[in-house]
Amino acid sequence: MYVIIAYDISVERVNKVKGYLRTQLTWVQNSLFEGEITESRYLRIAGKLAELIEPGADTITIYKFPNKSVIERIDLGITKGHPDDIIL
Amino acid sequence: MYVIIAYDISVERVNKVKGYLRTQLTWVQNSLFEGEITESRYLRIAGKLAELIEPGADTITIYKFPNKSVIERIDLGITKGHPDDIIL
Numbered sequence: 001m002y003v004i005i006a007y008d009i010s011v012e013r014v015n016k017v018k019g020y021l022r023t024q025l026t027w028v029q030n031s032l033f034e035g036e037i038t039e040s041r042y043l044r045i046a047g048k049l050a051e052l053i054e055p056g057a058d059t060i061t062i063y064k065f066p067n068k069s070v071i072e073r074i075d076l077g078i079t080k081g082h083p084d085d086i087i088l
Numbered sequence: 089m090y091v092i093i094a095y096d097i098s099v100e101r102v103n104k105v106k107g108y109l110r111t112q113l114t115w116v117q118n119s120l121f122e123g124e125i126t127e128s129r130y131l132r133i134a135g136k137l138a139e140l141i142e143p144g145a146d147t148i149t150i151y152k153f154p155n156k157s158v159i160e161r162i163d164l165g166i167t168k169g170h171p172d173d174i175i176l
Contacts, residue, residue, distance in 0.1 A: 004092065004151065006094060006116070006117065006118070006120045007118075008117040008118035008120075008168070028094070028149055029094065029096040029147045029149055030094070030095075030096035030119060030147070031118060031119070032094045032096075032120075032149065046162065046164070049164055050164050053164060053165050054165070055164070055165045055166070056165075056166065057165070057166070058164075058165040058166065059117045059118070059163065059164070059165045059166045059167070059168050060163070060164040060165055061116055061117055061120060061161065061162075061163055061164075062161070062162040062163075062164070063092065063151075063159055063160070063161055064159070064160040064161075064162065065158055065159060065160075066158065070153055070154065070158040071151055071152070071153060072151070072152040072153075073149065073150070073151055073152075074134065074149075074150040074152065075147065075148070075149055075150075076134070076137055076138050076141060076143070076146075076147070076148040076149075076150070077141050077142070077143045077144075077145070077146040077147045077148055078143070078144065078145070078146065078147045079147070080096070080147050
């Protein structure tokens with residue numbers, strides 16, 4: 001499966017969320033990540049994110065797709081996250 | 089077709105981009121919008137966004153889908169943008 005994950009997290013917690021997602025997915029821009037993952041890894045990621053956020057204050061939007069082929073991505077301006085970028 | 093649009097825009101231009109997208113799509117959170125549109129409206133939106141940004145400094149990522157049914161959306165924490173929210 002393929003996921004796109006966007007977050008809007010309070011400053012106290014944002015680095016933990018961003019740092020975690022960097023170990024799991026490809027960074028696209030700003031607060032946006034995407035990547036091909038297994039269902040079990042998806043469950044692990046969603047569980048960890050639910051644990052990291054404050055549910056009354058933060059928002060994470062996860063878009064799940066059966067596979068990448070249903071998605072067409074168009075970049076306007078600078079393309080920031082390249083698949084071969086190593087962001088740690 | 090269905091689109092998800094995320095942006096990372098310099099502060100001088102962000103309000104113009106956000107204000108324009110609010111007239112065209114549904115706000116999800118932070119710098120993220122989505123919505124069902126026609127192909128011709130997509131071309132109009134992409135053209136207008138290309139016009140509003142500074143290509144050497146800003147980033148807009150557009151994800152296009154044949155229809156909404158290929159997307160499953162999961163919200164963690166607060167769901168900020170409701171389809172019936174009127175944001176002007």
